[in-house]
Every structure is written in structure tokens, then in C-alpha cells.
Amino acid sequence: MVTRADVARLAGVSTGTVSHVLTGARSIRPETRRKVLDAMEQLGYTPNAMASALAGGRSRIIAIVFPSQPRTIVGSDLEYVLAATEAARRRGYHVVLWTSGADDLNELRQLVRAGLVQGFLLMQVAMSDERVRFLRSAGIPVGLIGRTRAPGHVPFADADFEQIARLVVDHLAGLGHRTIGMLNAPYERGTRGIGAAVRFADAVRRTCEERKLGCTIVESQHTVRAGREALRELLEAAPGTTGVISYNWEATLGAMHEARALGRPIPERLSLVLCSNGEPESTDPELTTATPPATEIATAAVEALIDHLAAPEAEPAQRLVPSVLVERHSTAPAPGS
Amino acid sequence: MVTRADVARLAGVSTGTVSHVLTGARSIRPETRRKVLDAMEQLGYTPNAMASALAGGRSRIIAIVFPSQPRTIVGSDLEYVLAATEAARRRGYHVVLWTSGADDLNELRQLVRAGLVQGFLLMQVAMSDERVRFLRSAGIPVGLIGRTRAPGHVPFADADFEQIARLVVDHLAGLGHRTIGMLNAPYERGTRGIGAAVRFADAVRRTCEERKLGCTIVESQHTVRAGREALRELLEAAPGTTGVISYNWEATLGAMHEARALGRPIPERLSLVLCSNGEPESTDPELTTATPPATEIATAAVEALIDHLAAPEAEPAQRLVPSVLVERHSTAPAPGS
DNA sequence: TTGAAAGCGCTAACAA
DNA sequence: TTGTTAGCGCTTTCAA
Numbered sequence: 001m002v003t004r005a006d007v008a009r010l011a012g013v014s015t016g017t018v019s020h021v022l023t024g025a026r027s028i029r030p031e032t033r034r035k036v037l038d039a040m041e042q043l044g045y046t047p048n049a050m051a052s053a054l055a056g057g058r059s060r061i062i063a064i065v066f067p068s069q070p071r072t073i074v075g076s077d078l079e080y081v082l083a084a085t086e087a088a089r090r091r092g093y094h095v096v097l098w099t100s101g102a103d104d105l106n107e108l109r110q111l112v113r114a115g116l117v118q119g120f121l122l123m124q125v126a127m128s129d130e131r132v133r134f135l136r137s138a139g140i141p142v143g144l145i146g147r148t149r150a151p152g153h154v155p156f157a158d159a160d161f162e163q164i165a166r167l168v169v170d171h172l173a174g175l176g177h178r179t180i181g182m183l184n185a186p187y188e189r190g191t192r193g194i195g196a197a198v199r200f201a202d203a204v205r206r207t208c209e210e211r212k213l214g215c216t217i218v219e220s221q222h223t224v225r226a227g228r229e230a231l232r233e234l235l236e237a238a239p240g241t242t243g244v245i246s247y248n249w250e251a252t253l254g255a256m257h258e259a260r261a262l263g264r265p266i267p268e269r270l271s272l273v274l275c276s277n278g279e280p281e282s283t284d285p286e287l288t289t290a291t292p293p294a295t296e297i298a299t300a301a302v303e304a305l306i307d308h309l310a311a312p313e314a315e316p317a318q319r320l321v322p323s324v325l326v327e328r329h330s331t332a333p334a335p336g337s
Numbered sequence: 338m339v340t341r342a343d344v345a346r347l348a349g350v351s352t353g354t355v356s357h358v359l360t361g362a363r364s365i366r367p368e369t370r371r372k373v374l375d376a377m378e379q380l381g382y383t384p385n386a387m388a389s390a391l392a393g394g395r396s397r398i399i400a401i402v403f404p405s406q407p408r409t410i411v412g413s414d415l416e417y418v419l420a421a422t423e424a425a426r427r428r429g430y431h432v433v434l435w436t437s438g439a440d441d442l443n444e445l446r447q448l449v450r451a452g453l454v455q456g457f458l459l460m461q462v463a464m465s466d467e468r469v470r471f472l473r474s475a476g477i478p479v480g481l482i483g484r485t486r487a488p489g490h491v492p493f494a495d496a497d498f499e500q501i502a503r504l505v506v507d508h509l510a511g512l513g514h515r516t517i518g519m520l521n522a523p524y525e526r527g528t529r530g531i532g533a534a535v536r537f538a539d540a541v542r543r544t545c546e547e548r549k550l551g552c553t554i555v556e557s558q559h560t561v562r563a564g565r566e567a568l569r570e571l572l573e574a575a576p577g578t579t580g581v582i583s584y585n586w587e588a589t590l591g592a593m594h595e596a597r598a599l600g601r602p603i604p605e606r607l608s609l610v611l612c613s614n615g616e617p618e619s620t621d622p623e624l625t626t627a628t629p630p631a632t633e634i635a636t637a638a639v640e641a642l643i644d645h646l647a648a649p650e651a652e653p654a655q656r657l658v659p660s661v662l663v664e665r666h667s668t669a670p671a672p673g674s
Numbered sequence: 675t676t677g678a679a680a681g682c683g684c685t686a687a688c689a690a
Numbered sequence: 691t692t693g694t695t696a697g698c699g700c701t702t703t704c705a706a
Contacts, residue, residue, distance in 0.1 A: 001450075003699055014677045019701060029675060046450040050396060051699030053387040054682050061433075078415060085434060094453065096398075096433045097422060113338075113383035115683090116431065223619030224590065250619070253561065253590060282560030282587070340683055351693045356685065366691060388683030391698050452699090 002045045011039035022047065053115065062088060062305060063098040063117045065108065065131065067124050077123065079277060080145055083298035084121060091306050095121075105134045112140050119309055121145060121301060125156075127195045141312065143305030145298055146195050155304035155316035159196065159292030163322045165203035167290045168245050168273050169211060171325055176337030177243035177271060179214035180204070181234045183227065183255055185248045185276065186219050196292075200247050200275070216241060220251035227254025228261075235262065242334045243271045249278030256283060267332035274330075285329035297321050339382045348376035359384065390452065399425060399480075399642060400435040400454045402445065402468065404461050414460060416614060417482055420635035421458060428643050432458075442471045449477050456646055458482060458638060462493075464532045478649065480642030482635055483532050492641035492653035496533065496629035500659045502540035504627045505582050505610050506548060508662055513674030514580035514608060516551035517541070518571045520564065520592055522585045522613065523556050533629075537584050537612070553578060557588040564591025565598075572599065579671045580608040586615030593620060604669035611667075622666035634658050 008015045013032060020026045021036040028036075039045075053059040064084055066077070085095045096117065098108070108131075111117040119141030122131055127149045135142045136154070144156035172180060182204050185197040201217050208215035216238040220230035230251055235241060246252045252274055256266060264270040266285060273288050274280050280287035304317035345352045350369060357363045358373040365373075376382075390396040401421055403414070422432045433454065435445070445468075448454040456478030459468055464486045472479045473491070481493035509517060519541050522534040538554050545552035553575040557567035567588055572578060583589045589611055593603060601607040603622060610625050611617050617624035641654035 001699090005699080015700075016678075016702075017676060020676090023701090025702090027675070032675080046447055048391070048699050049451040049453040050387050050390040051452070051682090052701070054385070054391050054684085054698085055700040055702080057682075057701090059387060081434065094433055096431055097418060110383055114386040115388075116386040223616060225619050225621050228621065250616075257594065279560055279587075282562045284562055284565070338683090342683080352684080353686080353694075354692060357692090360685090362686090364691070369692080385683050388698090389685070391682090391700085392684040392686080394685090394698075 002043045004045075004047070006043055007036065007039045007045050010043060011035040057115070058309075059116055059118055060092055061094045061096060061117050062119050062121055062302070062309075063096045063108075063111060064121045064123060065098045067126075067131070079294040080123060080298040083295040084145070084302045087299040087302040088306070091303070093302075093306060105131060108135065109138050109140065112138075119143065119305055121305055125195050127198055129195075141305065141309055143301050143308065143316075145301045147318075148195065151318060153316055155301070155308045155318065157297045157300035157304060157317075157319040157321060159297060160320035160322045161196065161200040161203045162207075163320075164275055164290050164292070165200065165207045167323065167325045168275060169204065169207040169213065171273065171288070171290075171327075171331065172243035172245075172271060173211050173213060175243070175271060175331060176334035177213070178334065179238060179240040179242060180208050180216075181238060181241040181244045182215070182217040183230050183234065183244060183246040183248055183251050184217055184219040186221055197247060204245060214238060214240065220248050220254075222248060222250045224250055224254040224257070227251025228258040229254075231255035231258040232262070235264070242269075243331070244273070246272060246274050247276045249274065249276050252276075252278065252287070253283070267330050269335055271331040271334070273325075280326075280328060283330075288326065288328045288331040290323050290325040293321055293323055339380045341382075341384070343380055344373065344376045344382050347380060348372040394452075395646075396453055396455055397429055398431045398433060398454050399456050399458055399639070399646075400433045400445075400448060401458045401460060402435045404463075404468070416631040417460060417635040420632040421482070421639045424636040424639040425643070428640070430639075430643060442468060445472065446475050446477065449475075456480065456642055458642055462532050464535055466532075478642065478646050480638050480645065480653075482638045484655075485532065488655060490653055492638070492645045492655065494634045494637035494641060494654075494656040494658060496634060497657035497659045498533065498537040498540045499544075500657075501612055501627050501629070502537065502544045504660065504662045505612060506541065506544040506550065508610065508625070508627075508664075508668065509580035509582075509608060510548050510550060512580070512608060512668060513671035514550070515671070516575060516577040516579060517545050517553075518575060518578040518581045519552065519554040520567050520571065520581060520583040520585055520588050521554055521556040523558055534584060541582060551575060551577065557585050557591075559585060559587045561587055561591040561594070564588025565595040566591075568592035568595040569599070572601070579606075580668070581610070583609060583611050584613045586611065586613050589613075589615065589624070590620070604667050606672055608668040608671070610662075617663075617665060620667075625663065625665045625668040627660050627662040630658055630660055 004015045004018050008018045021033050088095045121143045123145050125144045125146035129148050147156045147158045184201050205215050218230045218234045220226040259266050259270050266272050275290050277291050280289045300319045308316045341352045341355050345355045358370050425432045458480045460482050462481045462483035466485050484493045484495045521538050542552050555567045555571045557563040596603050596607050603609050612627050614628050614631050617626045637656045645653045
């Protein structure tokens with residue numbers, strides 16, 4: 001194994017100098033730097049992560065945490081995980097995926113005490129999230145993908161649901177739709193995306209009110225069948241609905257199915273916009289979307305957390321990431337407009 | 338921070354003794370053990386993972402690796418990740434999710450050189466997987482979820498596709514189906530589950546031959562639309578098909594859709610069995626399944642790898658995990674039988 | 675701009 | 691059965 005001492009010896013400098021070349025923490029004579037870099041190159045040196053973690057008190061590892069309660073991580077969550085992993089790597093950090101076995105928040109604290117993990121990135125953040133409270137009060141760094149009702153000084157990145165609601169409602173209104181429906185993700189506490197579901201529903205409702213449009217919201221579990229039932233329920237509650245906003249990919253599949261069965265083909269007799277991550281191009285017709293930009297959100301959240309790790313006293317970054325509307329073939333002018 | 342020295346002092350023993358109480362590596366007088374455990378309890382001691390990794394030369398971290406090429410981790414893959422994470426934790430290991438940015442196998446070697454990771458668990462293993470060759474030749478411990486064509490002495494756990502094929506084909510044959518179709522995952526190199534797709538297709542084909550049943554295999558991308566097209570293609574190629582085996586969850590959704598559109602309602606005029614992980618209870622009708630037991634496979638693979646880490650010379654564990662058939666409502670007697 | 679050296683907290687070999 | 695101690699490879703302070 002090649003160690004820092006080997007490099008220092010070959011370069012004819014001290015190990016401290018080698019360290020500083022690596023971290024750039026103090027100015028080095030260009031000539032010295034060259035010698036050191038050459039020596040590292042020549043020896044095929046790789047720094048030992050454990051030694052530097054021990055000596056420096058920083059593991060350069062953060063953990064992504066999913067709630068343990070509903071064991072539902074769906075495909076789209078993975079996009080966040082992957083993006084976060086890569087964003088962390090670009091900053092020289094590693095990511096571990098943590099899924100609390102029980103609701104054992106103490107386990108999380110242990111990870112930090114063990115020096116394994118420097119901080120946590122929480123996914124599926126609830127409006128009022130006990131994990132945030134617990135970790136904050138234990139003095140453990142936390143970042144959010146999503147946000148709580150009152151995020152205070154916690155670094156986070158989330159979709160800008162207000163903006164998405166405007167984007168989508170205006171798109172439908174522009175096509176002449178006057179009665180909007182929404183197929184939401186489940187609201188109930190502990191469920192995937194709960195905070196997001198609440199905020200998005202609020203945003204849609206408010207936007208519709210401002211535009212003087214009808215608005216009916218139903219929720220659906222993340223299954224195809226639930227989606228069918230939810231659409232039926234929606235159209236029974238508000239038969240005049242011609243434009244539907246979905247925040248539930250699996251339910252969307254069921255709704256498309258059901259729309260056809262009910263003689264409301266998409267887009268001729270019912271317009272549909274998907275606002276959750278999914279596979280909009282795999283359906284028939286392809287779905288018009290305005291989805292949360294998962295990669296960008298995850299990246300921003302990771303950077304916010306890592307910056308916060310470096311400067312705990314500074315005001316943490318809090319970002320709402322806007323989306324764009326992509327028109328495909330599931331929206332059309334309202335019937336008879 | 339509470340260190341081992343604090344515990345030793347309070348317990349009135351040496352730090353070495355504390356270590357041994359923790360690892361159980363040598364026999365300790367029960368009385369001494371008690372004192373030590375009490376002291377740890379009293380002080381709220383948590384061992385420092387970095388220090389023990391550095392001193393012991395073992396990080397107790399393994400990495401799960403997905404191929405970088407097709408960036409397709411789907412929902413069902415997550416089941417493996419979660420199960421592996423928990424199995425590792427039960428053995429005192431942590432798991433990091435690694436997704437190579439480029440096809441940079443060197444990056445993997447770096448992780449080991451840096452002492453961060455002790456070994457790799459590879460997912461989506463191809464029939465001939467260069468990752469395995471590379472890591473093995475670099476002397477790095479590898480375990481597989483899945484298997485290569487010739488796994489040699491690599492620890493692995495995989496679904497017993499021969500057994501699953503028999504289970505499913507016999508189920509359909511028992512219902513009077515004489516012409517079987519298969520909706521496979523994509524075969525082509527580098528794609529998700531490729532090795533598995535090849536082996537499962539082979540097993541189904543062979544079993545059908547033995548039972549003197551017709552057998553047509555089509556493959557489909559992992560999208561709903563591709564599934565619709567694949568079913569149509571299948572029924573055009575073999576119009577007499579009455580029983581379909583699917584190894585592709587997303588495509589199954591499309592196929593169910595298409596079956597109805599073609600006037601072949603499930604299960605009355607077409608039986609369908611799902612053999613990949615998915616959500617069989619969310620469709621209408623609910624799907625009869627014989628799916629790879631993801632949790633058990635991942636757990637077995639993790640244990641095989643960890644055992645291998647401990648005893649590199651020993652013969653590694655290699656397990657084929659059988660499945661069970663769960664009858665729901667997507668299979669019925671063949672029409673006219 | 676650089677070097678020397680004292681740890682970081684733990685493991686494990688050796689001694690008792 | 692238990693204690694002592696020399697590292698593990700790196701960071702960082704203090705001096706030069």
C-alpha cells in the first residue's frame with residue numbers, strides 16, 4: 001500500500017506538505033506542488049479515506065434517509081437517489097442509503113456518533129416531520145429533499161409547486177377548460193410525498209380559484225387500480241370536469257384506462273397533465289407533463305447540505321426549483337370550446 | 338465524545354479488554370464483561386467506526402453497484418437494495434449505493450484502495466460481465482445478485498429460473514393451455530437483468546419443449562407502450578397462444594391493456610402470469626405470479642459476500658433461491674378446454 | 675513556504 | 691484472563 005509518507009519521501013518533502021497539496025489549504029510553491037503530484041502519479045497513490053476521516057473528524061459521507069413506515073420507495077424516488085449520489089461525488093462525498101429498520105431515530109444518531117456519517121438528507125418529508133425535529137435537536141446536520149411546513153433554517157430543495165400549479169392550470173385554461181380535477185397522491189401522514197401532495201393540492205386549488213375555475217381533488221393510492229377508481233370518483237363528483245391534473249404516476253395509468261372505458265377518450269374528451277415523475281412517453285397518448293425536476297432538486301439539496309456541513313452558522317440554502325411544461329398529446333381544447 | 342479509554346477507565350480495565358468485550362474475540366470473565374458493559378451503557382458509548390476501520394483494516398462497508406450504461410434502475414431493483422442494506426446491517430456492515438458515472442471500473446478499484454469499501458455486490462449481472470472479470474483480476478471481493486454464465490468461485494444468489502419456469506408452465510399446462518407465449522425483458526447486452534432474461538427464456542423454452550407445448554418468446558422494453566406492442570406481436574406470431582408468461586412488469590401493464598383492446602380479456606380468453614417483481618395486486622384482474630424472491634435473494638447474496646470477505650479462501654456460497662406460485666385472478670382454464 | 679510532531683480512537687500482537 | 695503498546699495513515703498546530 002502506498003501511503004502519504006511514501007509520496008513525501010519520493011517528492012523530498014514532508015507529509016504535511018503532501019496533505020496541503022491535496023487539500024489546497026495553504027499556498028505551495030508551484031515547483032513543490034509539481035514534485036508532489038509527480039510522486040503521487042508515479043506511485044499510483046490513493047489517499048486512505050478512513051485515516052483522513054479519523055484524523056480530520058470528517059467522513060465525507062452523508063446518508064439519504066427514507067421513512068421506514070410505508071416501505072414504498074417507487075421508481076421515481078430512485079432518480080433522486082441517483083442524482084444525489086452523483087452530486088455528492090462531485091463534491092468529494094459519498095452517499096449511503098439508509099432505511100431505518102424500525103422507526104429508530106436513535107439509529108441515525110448512532111451513525112453520526114460513530115463518525116460514519118456527517119449528516120442526513122431526508123426524503124419524503126412530511127409537513128411536520130419528526131425526523132427533522134429529532135435530528136436538529138440532537139445537533140445533527142440535516143438537509144431536505146422537499147420541505148416541512150416551516151423549514152426554518154434547514155437547508156432544502158423542493159419543487160416549486162406554486163409555479164407548477166400555475167403552469168398547468170393556465171395551460172388547461174388556455175385550452176378552454178373551465179372545470180379542473182386533480183388526481184393526487186395519498187395525503188395521509190407518513191405516506192410518500194405527503195408534504196408535497198398537500199402543498200401541490202393547495203397550490204392547484206388556489207390557482208383555480210384565482211382563475212375562477214372549478215376544482216375537485218381526489219386522492220389515490222399509488223396503484224393502477226386505485227387510479228381507475230379515483231377517476232371514476234372524480235367524474236362522479238364533478239361530471240363537468242374536462243381537464244385533469246395528476247400527481248400520481250401509477251394512478252395515471254389507471255385513469256387513462258378508465259377514461260377510455262367511460263367513453264371519455266384522452267385528449268378528445270378529457271385532457272390530462274402529469275405532474276409527478278413517471279414515464280410520460282410510454283403511454284398512449286403520450287402525456288403532457290410538468291414534473292418536478294428530480295435531478296436538479298436532488299443536486300441542489302445535496303449541495304445545500306454539504307455547504308451547511310462546511311459552514312453550520314451560515315444561512316442555509318433553500319431552493320424552490322421551477323419546472324417546465326412539456327406539451328405532448330394528452331391535452332387538447334376543451335370539448336365544445 | 339466518549340472513547341474507549343473513558344469506558345476502560347470507568348470499568349477499571351484496559352482498552353484492550355473493552356475491545357474484546359465488543360468483538361467477543363477472546364474469553365472474558367463474566368464479571369469483567371458486566372463492568373465493561375455497564376460502563377458503556379452509563380457513558381452512552383458508541384464505537385468510532387473510522388478508528389476501527391483504520392486500525393483494523395476493515396471498513397465494514399460494501400457497495401452495491403449498478404451498471405452505468407443504461408441508467409435504468411426500476412422500482413423492483415430497489416427491493417434488492419433495501420433488503421441488501423438490511424441484511425448487511427444485521428451483520429454489522431453498511432451499504433453504499435454506487436452508480437458509476439462513466440464505465441469507470443477504476444473508480445471501483447479506487448474505492449477499495451481508499452479503504453472505504455471492502456467489496457462489491459453487483460446487480461444486473463450480465464451473462465458475461467466485465468465488471469466481474471475486472472474486479473476479480475484486481476483481487477477485489479465481489480458478490481453477485483444474479484450470476485454470470487460461468488460464475489466459478491464467485492459468491493452469488495439468484496432466482497432459480499429453472500424452477501420458476503417449471504412452476505409456471507405446469508400451472509398453465511394444468512389449466513389446459515397448449516400454446517404458451519413469453520413476454521420477456523430486453524435481451525440486449527447491458528440491459529437490466531439481461532443474464533436473468535436469457536436464462537429465464539431458456540428455461541421456459543426448454544420446459545415447454547419437454548411438455549410438448551408451443552412456445553413463442555418476444556421481448557419488450559420496460560415501458561407500458563412497448564408491452565402493448567409486444568403482446569400484439571406475440572399474438573400475430575402465434576395466434577393460438579392462450580397462456581402468457583411475463584418477465585417484465587411495465588410491459589405487463591401494456592399487455593393487459595392490449596389484450597382487452599384485442600378482444601382477449603384476461604383471464605377468460607388469455608391467461609397471464611407475472612414472473613418479475615412488480616405490483617401484481619394493483620391490476621385488474623390481480624395477477625397470478627411466480628416472482629423472484631427479491632428479499633431472500635439479496636439477503637443470501639449479502640451473506641455470501643460477507644462470508645467471503647471473512648474467509649476468502651473458502652468455497653463461496655452460491656445459492657439459487659426457489660419461488661412460489663401465487664394464484665390470483667389472471668389465469669383460468671384455456672378457452673374451450 | 676515548509677517541516678516536525680502530536681494526536682485522532684481503535685486493533686492486535688505480545689507479554690504477563 | 692488481562693494489560694501494554696506500537697502502530698493504522700492522515701490532519702493540523704506550532705515553529706522555523
